[in-house]
Amino acid sequence: MTTQPSSSEPSDLAARAAEKHVVVVGGGIGGLVAARECAKVGMRVTVLEAADVLGGAIRRVDLDGVTVDAGAESYATRGGIVRALVEELDLADRIVVPQAGGAWLAGIPGTGAAPLPAGGILGIPANPFQDDVRRIIGWSGVWRAYLDRVRPPLTIGHQLSLGKLVASRMGTKVRDRLVAPVTTGVYSASPDDVDIDVAAPGLNAALTRVGSLSGAVQALRDEAAATVAGPPAAAKTPGAAVEGLAGGMSTLVDALSEDLAKLGAEVRTGVRVRGVRAVGDAWSIEMEVAPGEVSALDDADPVIAERIVEDLAAEPTVEEVAADAVIVATPEAVAREILAVAVPALKRTEAASSPEIEIVTLLLDAPGLAAAPRGTGVLTVPGSHTAKALTHSTAKWGWVRDAAGDRQIVRVSFGAQGEPAATAGMTDDEAADLARREAAALLGVALAPESVIASHRGRFVQSQPASIIGSGERRTSARAAIRAVPGVAVVGAWLAGTGLAQVIPDARDEADRIRRALLWE
Numbered sequence: 001m002t003t004q005p006s007s008s009e010p011s012d013l014a015a016r017a018a019e020k021h022v023v024v025v026g027g028g029i030g031g032l033v034a035a036r037e038c039a040k041v042g043m044r045v046t047v048l049e050a051a052d053v054l055g056g057a058i059r060r061v062d063l064d065g066v067t068v069d070a071g072a073e074s075y076a077t078r079g080g081i082v083r084a085l086v087e088e089l090d091l092a093d094r095i096v097v098p099q100a101g102g103a104w105l106a107g108i109p110g111t112g113a114a115p116l117p118a119g120g121i122l123g124i125p126a127n128p129f130q131d132d133v134r135r136i137i138g139w140s141g142v143w144r145a146y147l148d149r150v151r152p153p154l155t156i157g158h159q160l161s162l163g164k165l166v167a168s169r170m171g172t173k174v175r176d177r178l179v180a181p182v183t184t185g186v187y188s189a190s191p192d193d194v195d196i197d198v199a200a201p202g203l204n205a206a207l208t209r210v211g212s213l214s215g216a217v218q219a220l221r222d223e224a225a226a227t228v229a230g231p232p233a234a235a236k237t238p239g240a241a242v243e244g245l246a247g248g249m250s251t252l253v254d255a256l257s258e259d260l261a262k263l264g265a266e267v268r269t270g271v272r273v274r275g276v277r278a279v280g281d282a283w284s285i286e287m288e289v290a291p292g293e294v295s296a297l298d299d300a301d302p303v304i305a306e307r308i309v310e311d312l313a314a315e316p317t318v319e320e321v322a323a324d325a326v327i328v329a330t331p332e333a334v335a336r337e338i339l340a341v342a343v344p345a346l347k348r349t350e351a352a353s354s355p356e357i358e359i360v361t362l363l364l365d366a367p368g369l370a371a372a373p374r375g376t377g378v379l380t381v382p383g384s385h386t387a388k389a390l391t392h393s394t395a396k397w398g399w400v401r402d403a404a405g406d407r408q409i410v411r412v413s414f415g416a417q418g419e420p421a422a423t424a425g426m427t428d429d430e431a432a433d434l435a436r437r438e439a440a441a442l443l444g445v446a447l448a449p450e451s452v453i454a455s456h457r458g459r460f461v462q463s464q465p466a467s468i469i470g471s472g473e474r475r476t477s478a479r480a481a482i483r484a485v486p487g488v489a490v491v492g493a494w495l496a497g498t499g500l501a502q503v504i505p506d507a508r509d510e511a512d513r514i515r516r517a518l519l520w521e
Helices: 010-018 029-040 078-088 131-150 162-170 172-187 203-210 213-227 250-262 302-314 332-338 344-348 398-404 428-443 471-483 500-520
Strands: 021-025 044-049 060-063 066-069 103-108 112-115 242-245 266-269 271-279 282-289 317-323 325-328 356-364 377-380 389-392 408-414 452-461 488-490
Touching: 010 500, 021 029, 021 282, 021 317, 029 044, 029 250, 029 325, 029 500, 044 271, 060 356, 060 452, 066 398, 078 242, 078 500, 103 131, 103 172, 103 428, 112 131, 131 162, 131 172, 131 213, 162 172, 162 213, 172 377, 203 213, 250 266, 271 332, 282 325, 325 500, 344 471, 356 428, 377 428, 389 428, 398 408, 408 428, 428 452, 471 488, 488 500
Parallel strands: 021 044, 021 325, 044 266, 103 377, 325 488
Antiparallel strands: 060 066, 103 112, 271 282, 282 317, 356 408, 356 452, 377 389, 389 408
């Protein structure tokens, strides 16, 4: 049991904290939050980021003078966790919510596109006879879904796979045309791989109690409506229970970076960590430092200067830094490589499959999109389009609309679990052209090649969501191996689950564990 210092020992605690050095590897949100937690108590903190900018999956891009999010564009409101951090950093006046207008579904056989039905959970309808549901699954799908109400109730009381449960109770059309677009768009995963108890807590219990899946959905919606004002978060259109920041989510990264500077933390970019090894009770972090500009050569012979710069670029400087503790905040594959020596037991745990997602952002001269013909975004029936989803940013976010003026911005997403991005082998120009054609098809508006004013292509390794079957066991075993080694912690989406609402509290908890171990144990 940890014994905390009494209130009469603040100077002693401050002195001990000042003697401790914590190195954080990775400058995404998880790493920055963990670094801030350590710096707040007076510890010496160094953040090492391999890229030339901080933020990880949160990135910004300038498209012909319009600065927008190139990666994560919002955060989940559940629990108020992210909002609390935003307010701590004096960004409350930047909080924005999506504009009114629901998502659409594209790739519907025989129909093409239609508004995504309201009144369900993860696409599962409470009433299959609703017009917006029937438009997507047809009368044959409706009557098959209705059998759920008259079939004998489940006697086993529990089903693990969301897709298998939906198909067995309400049929494949509900699974493939309603549920699959949601799970692919939100989790980049097939519904068959989604764990019901994680993605839709309480659904199994309601199913056992009520006797039908559609009835269970309605029961959960009714329960949620009775406890909170407005529609239950789980029943809203995917993405509706979110907030963003005017100016982009990168303003949160900027604020964290500025706060770390005020707290005296050192932040270094362009530094790739090779590995971590124990040196007695401390740690040594080996890193490659990218060469910077060689200003001293400005007046030298141009040929000699060029050769020197090329040599420096070919062989980065290798440095080592000592630390009392290390917090690794990188994607899973990188974290496993860095900790191969320090945490050998991690090699015996199962690594998750993490797909590479690509998001192509387009700035368009497309007056036909001004009326938001298909709401704030479009999900696709898997297999119907090469894109898995589209966000009409100028329709979804007021601040983006104001920044873009009379132009339009769309973000087209490619790639999912077990399905590489269709753009993966393309050049940037080819990827932008595919995104334009997909946007035209998904939004039902002709978009000529010359309508593209500017484009940006972003690649992201998406950590496996916590809702994937088996994900919990993998995360638990990996974290146990890491925590068995004193002075080491790992934060980030691959252990916490995807989304800032999960990454931020996990980073705080792990940083607190390290602080306690260094100061009080």
